[in-house]
Amino acid sequence: MPINGRRTFQIAQSGIGYVPEHRAIFRDLTVLENLTLAERKRGDLRRSGDLIFGLFPRLHERLQQQGGTLSGGEQQMLAIARALVPDNRLLLIDEPSEGLAPVIIEQMMAAIQQLSAYTTVLLVEQNFRMASAISQRYYIVDDGRTVHTGAMAALRDNKPLVQTYLGAA
Amino acid sequence: MTTQPVTLRRRRLHEIVSPLTIPLVTLLLFVLILLLAPASLPKLVTGIILPGLTLAALYFLIAAGLSLIFGLMDVLNFAHGSLFMVGAYIAWSCNVGLDPLYPNHWPVTIANSNARFVIGLLVGTLLGAGLGAVVEVLLIRPLYKRPIYQVLLTLGLVFVFDALVRSVPAWGSDSKAPIKPSLLAGSLEILGRRFPTYSLFLIVLGLTLAVAVALLLRRSRIGMTIRAGVQDSTMVEALGINVRRVFTGVFALGAGLAALGGAAAASFIGVYPEMGLEYQLFAFIVVVIGGLGSYSGAAIGALLIGLARTFSDHLVLELGLPTAIASASTVLVMAVVLLLKPGGVFGAKE
Amino acid sequence: MGRLRPLLPLIMFGALAGLPFAFAEETTRFWQGVLIQIYILAVYALSYDLLMGYTGIISFGHALFLGGGAFTTAILLRQDNPPSVGVVVLAVLAVGLLLGAAVGALSLRLSGVYFSMITLALAEIAFILFRADDPTLKPITGGELGIQGVHVPPAIDPTTFRLRFYFLTLLFMAALYLVARRIVDSPTGRVFVAIRENEGRALALGYNTFVYKLVATMLSATLAALAGMMLVLYEKSATYELLSVGFTIQALLMTIIGGIGTLVGPMLGAATIRLLEHWLDSSAVRAVLPLWLRTDLLFGLIYVGLVLFFPAGIVGGINKLRGRRSRRTIDLLRQSVVPNGIDAQNNVK
Numbered sequence: 001m002p003i004n005g006r007r008t009f010q011i012a013q014s015g016i017g018y019v020p021e022h023r024a025i026f027r028d029l030t031v032l033e034n035l036t037l038a039e040r041k042r043g044d045l046r047r048s049g050d051l052i053f054g055l056f057p058r059l060h061e062r063l064q065q066q067g068g069t070l071s072g073g074e075q076q077m078l079a080i081a082r083a084l085v086p087d088n089r090l091l092l093i094d095e096p097s098e099g100l101a102p103v104i105i106e107q108m109m110a111a112i113q114q115l116s117a118y119t120t121v122l123l124v125e126q127n128f129r130m131a132s133a134i135s136q137r138y139y140i141v142d143d144g145r146t147v148h149t150g151a152m153a154a155l156r157d158n159k160p161l162v163q164t165y166l167g168a169a
Numbered sequence: 170m171t172t173q174p175v176t177l178r179r180r181r182l183h184e185i186v187s188p189l190t191i192p193l194v195t196l197l198l199f200v201l202i203l204l205l206a207p208a209s210l211p212k213l214v215t216g217i218i219l220p221g222l223t224l225a226a227l228y229f230l231i232a233a234g235l236s237l238i239f240g241l242m243d244v245l246n247f248a249h250g251s252l253f254m255v256g257a258y259i260a261w262s263c264n265v266g267l268d269p270l271y272p273n274h275w276p277v278t279i280a281n282s283n284a285r286f287v288i289g290l291l292v293g294t295l296l297g298a299g300l301g302a303v304v305e306v307l308l309i310r311p312l313y314k315r316p317i318y319q320v321l322l323t324l325g326l327v328f329v330f331d332a333l334v335r336s337v338p339a340w341g342s343d344s345k346a347p348i349k350p351s352l353l354a355g356s357l358e359i360l361g362r363r364f365p366t367y368s369l370f371l372i373v374l375g376l377t378l379a380v381a382v383a384l385l386l387r388r389s390r391i392g393m394t395i396r397a398g399v400q401d402s403t404m405v406e407a408l409g410i411n412v413r414r415v416f417t418g419v420f421a422l423g424a425g426l427a428a429l430g431g432a433a434a435a436s437f438i439g440v441y442p443e444m445g446l447e448y449q450l451f452a453f454i455v456v457v458i459g460g461l462g463s464y465s466g467a468a469i470g471a472l473l474i475g476l477a478r479t480f481s482d483h484l485v486l487e488l489g490l491p492t493a494i495a496s497a498s499t500v501l502v503m504a505v506v507l508l509l510k511p512g513g514v515f516g517a518k519e
Numbered sequence: 520m521g522r523l524r525p526l527l528p529l530i531m532f533g534a535l536a537g538l539p540f541a542f543a544e545e546t547t548r549f550w551q552g553v554l555i556q557i558y559i560l561a562v563y564a565l566s567y568d569l570l571m572g573y574t575g576i577i578s579f580g581h582a583l584f585l586g587g588g589a590f591t592t593a594i595l596l597r598q599d600n601p602p603s604v605g606v607v608v609l610a611v612l613a614v615g616l617l618l619g620a621a622v623g624a625l626s627l628r629l630s631g632v633y634f635s636m637i638t639l640a641l642a643e644i645a646f647i648l649f650r651a652d653d654p655t656l657k658p659i660t661g662g663e664l665g666i667q668g669v670h671v672p673p674a675i676d677p678t679t680f681r682l683r684f685y686f687l688t689l690l691f692m693a694a695l696y697l698v699a700r701r702i703v704d705s706p707t708g709r710v711f712v713a714i715r716e717n718e719g720r721a722l723a724l725g726y727n728t729f730v731y732k733l734v735a736t737m738l739s740a741t742l743a744a745l746a747g748m749m750l751v752l753y754e755k756s757a758t759y760e761l762l763s764v765g766f767t768i769q770a771l772l773m774t775i776i777g778g779i780g781t782l783v784g785p786m787l788g789a790a791t792i793r794l795l796e797h798w799l800d801s802s803a804v805r806a807v808l809p810l811w812l813r814t815d816l817l818f819g820l821i822y823v824g825l826v827l828f829f830p831a832g833i834v835g836g837i838n839k840l841r842g843r844r845s846r847r848t849i850d851l852l853r854q855s856v857v858p859n860g861i862d863a864q865n866n867v868k
Contacts, residue, residue, distance in 0.1 A: 012409035024404040026397040033393050038408050086409065245632040247579075247639070311827060317577065320635055321771060322826045324579060328768045329819035336813045446764060450643050453636050461632070493651035497644040504625055507637055 013040065017083030017119075021094040023075045025082070027068030031059055034067050034078055038085035045085050051118065052081045055111045073104035080111065091121045097130055109134050128166045132156055140165050191458060191506065195473050202480050206487035211360035217479045219359070223368040223437075224451075225475025226375025230430025231452035232459070232467040233382060234423020240399035240462025242416050244309055244319050248326035249427055250449025252301060255330060256293040256428025257435040257444060258340055263289035264348040264436070273339070286350035290432045297428020298421040305420035310413070327446060334442050344441030353436075367437060374433055378426065379468050386464060395419055399462055451478070454503040474499065532693055539685055551685045555677070557793045558692040559749045564773035564785035565699050566742030571771075572780030573703055574735040575715030579635045580622065580642030581743060581770045586762035587618045588744025590649070593666040593757035594659065601670045611748045612741055619740025623733040642762060649759040665758030669751055677753050684753065691749060692786075695742055699782055702738060711735050715780075743770075765815070772822045778834030787833055792818070 003011060012018065026034050035045050035052070053060040056077040062070065070078060076096055083091050093112065097105045105127075113134040115121055125131035132138075138155045140148040142165060148155075155162065208217060235249045265271045267285045269278035279285050304326065312319045335342045353370050356363040386392035394415055398405045406412040431444075438444065455474050459466025478499055485495040535554070542550045563585055570576045591614045595607050602610075626637045649660040656662070671677065677684040702708050710731050713721040722728050751757050760766070769792070777788025798804060799814050825832070 007411075007413075008403075008406040009409050009411045012407055018407045020404065020407070024401050026400050026404070028400060029393065029397055033397075036390070037393055037397055037405070037410075040409050082408070239632070245635065247635075308823065308827065315830070318826050318830055320632065321577070321775070322823060324635075324639075324764070324771070325768060325819060325822045325826060327764055329816065329823060331765075332813050332816035332819050336811045336816050338811055446643065447647075450640055453640060457633070457636065491651065491653040491655040493648050493653050493656060497647050500640045500644045503640055504637055507629055507633055 015087070015089035017086070017088035017091045019079045019083050019091065019093040019096065021098060023079040025067040025070075025075050025078050027066065029067055030064050031067060031070070031078060032063045034082055035085055038082040040086040044087070048085050048087075052084050055084075055114060056081055073100055073107070076100060076104075076108060077111075080108075080115075084115070088119055091115065091119055092124075093121060094124045095126065096123070097125065097127045105130060126166075128162065192469070192473060195477060199476065199480050202484045206484050208483065211362045215359050215362040215364045217483050218476065219364060219368060219372070221476035221479035222372045222375075222472075223475070224478055225471045226371045227430050227434050227437075227448060228451050228455050228475055229375050229379060229468055229471035230433075231427045231448055232455040232471055233379070233464060234426045235449075235452055236456045236459065236462055236467040237395065237399075237419055237464060238423045239456070240464075241395060241402060241419050242309075242313070243316065244323070245461070246420075246423070247320065247323040247449075248304070248330060249423070250445035250447070250452065251327050251330035252297050252424045252427040252445075253431035253434070253448055254334065254440070254442065254445030255300060256297040256431030257440045258334055258337075258431075259296050259428075260289035260293035260432035260435040261345055261348065261440045262339065263292055282348075283350040283352045286353075286436065289435070290429065293432030293435075294425050294429040297431070298425030300428075301424020302417050302421040304424070305417050309420070310416075330445065331442050340440075342442060345439050347436045347439040349436050371433055371437060374429075375471075378429070382422075382426070383464065391415070391418070450500065454499060454506075457503050458506050474502075477502065528693075528696075532689075535689055536686070539682060548681055551681050553793060553797060555685055555688045555753055557790045558688040559746050559753065560769075560773065560789035560793060561692050561786035562695050562749070563743055563746040563770060564777065564789045565695060565782060566739045566746065567770035567774050568777075568780065568782055568785040569699055569702065569711075569742065570735055570739040571774055572782075572785070573708065573715060574711040574732060575718075576627075576732060576735065577635065578622075578626075578638045578736075579764075579767055580638035580640075581739075582762050582764065582766035583622065583642035583645050584615060584618055584740040584743035585747040585750070585766055585770075586642075586645060586649070586757075586759075587614050587740075588747030589751045589757040589761045590660070590666070590747075591744070592748040592751040593661075593669050596669045596671065596751070597666055598670075601672075604672050604675070607748065608745075611744050615741035615744030616737050618744065619737035620733065622740070623736035627729060627732045627736065639764070639767075642764075642767065646759060646762040646764075649762055660759070661757070663759070665756055665760075667756045669755045669757070671752050671755055675752065677755075688749060688753070691745075695745065696782065696786070699742065703782065707731065707734065768819075768822065772818065772825070775822070775825050775830065775832050778832035778838075781832075781834040784832055784834030791833070795821075 026037070029037065039045055058074055059077055059081055062074065067075065067078060080091075080093065080096070083093075096108050096112065100108065109130055112121060112123065116134075116136075123131055123135060132152055132155065135152045138148070138150060138152050139146050140161075147165070148161060203213070231249060231253050235246060238249075239245050264282075264285050266273075266275040267277065267279045267288065268274055268282070269280060279288070308322055308326070309319055312322060334340050349367055353367045356365045357369065358364075384392075386396060394405060394410060398412060398415055398419075402412050402416075405415070430448075434444070434448070451474055455470035456467055457470075458473060459468070459470030478495070481495040481498060482492060485492055538554065539547055539551050566584070567578075567581055570578055570581075588611045591611050592607055595602055595610060601607075622638065622641055625641065626634055629637060648656060650663060651657075651660070652662040661667070673679070675684055675687055703711070710721060710726050710728075713724075713726070714728050714731060718728050721731075747757075747761065750761070773788035773792055774785040775788070776791050777786065778784030796814060796818070799808075799817055831838075
């Protein structure tokens with residue numbers, strides 16, 4: 001969908017990495033091909049390889065495996081890794097905890113927290129406990145509009161606000 | 170509520186038809202045909218199998234592009250056979266236009282018929298590919314948000330190309346005889362029977378391109394992008410790749426393959442305005458059997474349908490039935506496959 | 520105007536009935552012929568609109584139904600002792616219903632491109648069989664030449680009783696329009712529209728949508744077959760071209776020009792096409808256009824242009840002009856209520 005007349009690929013090229021809700025990895029491509037495709041410049045993968053395989057060593061073991069044969073958690077790793085291949089200034093991560101086992105969610109959240117040392121991460125997450133544990137700032141969006149914004153620490157203490165917009169604390 | 174059992178029963182039927190069933194059933198049918206109408210080994214090879222492979226090569230060249238284009242951009246190009254026909258007419262024109270002995274030859278002529286033939290193949294392929302790119306950019310692209318109109322449009326193009334070919338004074342409505350290059354005009358002896366060299370050339374051409382495109386898809390970055398795009402073109406775009414340019418490229422590639430098939434077919438079956446739709450129909454059957462969007466499916470489907478045609482022609486001839494029934498019955502095969510397994514034998518999209 | 524609206528079809532009918540007397544003596548026969556063709560094509564367009572416009576089924580093999588009716592008529596009336604008109608009509612009705620049922624049963628289980636492919640393929644089988652110059656088939660189908668010299672019952676022979684045949688086709692069109700209108704306004708017709716709008720919901724409401732779609736196909740096929748019958752009675756011949764993609768495109772063209780899902784629109788579309796064809800073939804236009812530019816090529820280009828730029832057609836265009844103001848108000852309302860973000864999100868696939 002174009003924003004301000006710019007098409008999706010142009011927006012992505014301006015340094016935005018996107019990790020969609022349902023992971024959307026390429027099932028018929030190998031892990032390596034999935035990552036190579038995400039290169040914007042030749043050599044992107046070589047440069048970011050250490051970071052990616054440091055975060056997700058499992059992916060390194062499965063480089064020649066087809067995306068579709070990975071487990072749900074591994075697919076999520078691949079989806080995030082794919083966004084890390086080029087030098088992105090912003091990562092949009094949509095519902096990374098969806099459909100994953102609690103143990104995997106923990107791992108994923110740890111990885112995302114490590115990531116934030118390298119780049120800005122915008123995380124969309126329903127799981128408040130998870131999101132609040134690893135984020136610095138929050139934006140509450142209701143019916144398409146941002147209704148509240150501030151430091152995550154302040155939100156954690158604001159029980160009524162959490163109650164209103166996020167249901168359970 | 171009454172529909173519930175129906176859907177249940179249908180799904181089970183789909184599951185029974187496993188990927189290998191249709192190739193096996195087809196082989197069984199071939200054996201059955203041979204039992205009904207026996208053929209000696211030389212007859213079997215030169216009269217049925219090799220001609221079948223020749224047809225398979227032509228079907229493959231149309232079906233490969235048809236399937237790739239559908240896989241990538243969800244457009245079923247009804248005008249794909251028209252590109253085959255346009256390629257054929259251009260090649261035919263090169264073959265006669267460059268011939269110094271032809272009464273209405275062009276200002277520039279080439280005495281060597283083999284050189285004329287190669288030029289015809291190249292020009293036909295390139296113009297076909299260019300035409301495909303133009304069609305995608307100008308006509309298909311504005312309609313990506315209205316898929317039904319895309320299909321309506323490509324069906325309209327069938328009609329436009331048909332009328333266009335009839336409009337060109339040098340082409341017209343009547344069919345033109347094939348012109349073979351001297352190098353491929355003769356025949357070879359296989360198992361004691363003569364077999365036309367040109368048919369063998371078509372088989373080699375089809376096989377070469379099947380391998381070349383497979384390598385392009387497997388080994389190159391653009392091929393990787395295409396395979397990824399077949400699965401999820403939106404995500405490819407989100408990675409920062411200009412998918413529309415890939416769309417145009419694949420449309421041109423598919424059109425080029427079809428046009429090359431046509432250009433090669435021009436020296437085999439000649440040219441006539443109905444050839445586009447005629448061959449496209451078989452390409453449809455091929456992609457339905459192979460699964461729309463599956464490249465390897467298109468190759469295997471082409472093989473099966475090519476052989477099925479020559480086997481059924483053989484049967485019909487031996488039994489003394491009209492040959493039109495043989496070609497019509499192949500379409501029935503498609504109907505049966507579609508009803509049993511709408512997703513194609515080898516799965517793929519949808 | 521508002522009060523006259525219910526009478527409009529009647530007024531139209533009256534005007535068309537009087538039309539043959541409005542032309543000069545020497546041209547009236549020619550114009551009667553043009554109008555006869557328009558009325559027959561209008562029924563063909565009507566039959567397509569029933570399927571495409573009301574039920575949302577876009578068949579690529581509609582020519583099969585037209586050709587089916589045409590060849591049934593031609594084969595029956597070619598004999599030296601042709602059966603009576605009643606028998607022919609019954610046979611055409613039966614063939615139309617059967618063809619509709621067969622094509623529908625084979626194709627309606629499929630959706631999307633698979634449906635388009637199989638309908639095109641089924642029509643193309645018939646095209647191949649009827650065009651083939653084959654010693655076994657030719658005696659029945661006529662092959663490349665088609666069936667010539669059809670014995671039209673003398674009482675309605677269009678050559679001797681042109682005016683009589685004119686009124687016959689006018690009545691034929693009016694009657695079938697009323698039938699189609701009746702179908703569309705019936706409870707069954709409403710289910711057709713529901714299927715077009717949202718088949719899943721219609722199914723969830725307990726309608727067996729497959730059966731309804733089958734019925735729509737059979738009705739549409741019958742109307743098209745009747746149009747094919749009239750065409751043969753007028754032309755006194757039937758050729759394989761009636762089964763070609765060209766005739767399916769023509770149905771699409773008439774429907775899209777006139778406006779999908781309006782019944783009257785496609786009929787106007789039929790008139791537009793036939794008159795346009797006449798105008799394009801006239802010597803004045805021919806003198807301007809290059810000689811090689813065939814009329815069918817122009818029609819093809821017009822069709823492509825319409826699909827690209829004017830998909831709503833004539834009637835749709837008029838409705839759009841009329842409804843533009845109210846539509847704009849609705850858009851404004853929607854924008855003020857629904858935040859942009861959500862609205863935009865819904866637009867993505």
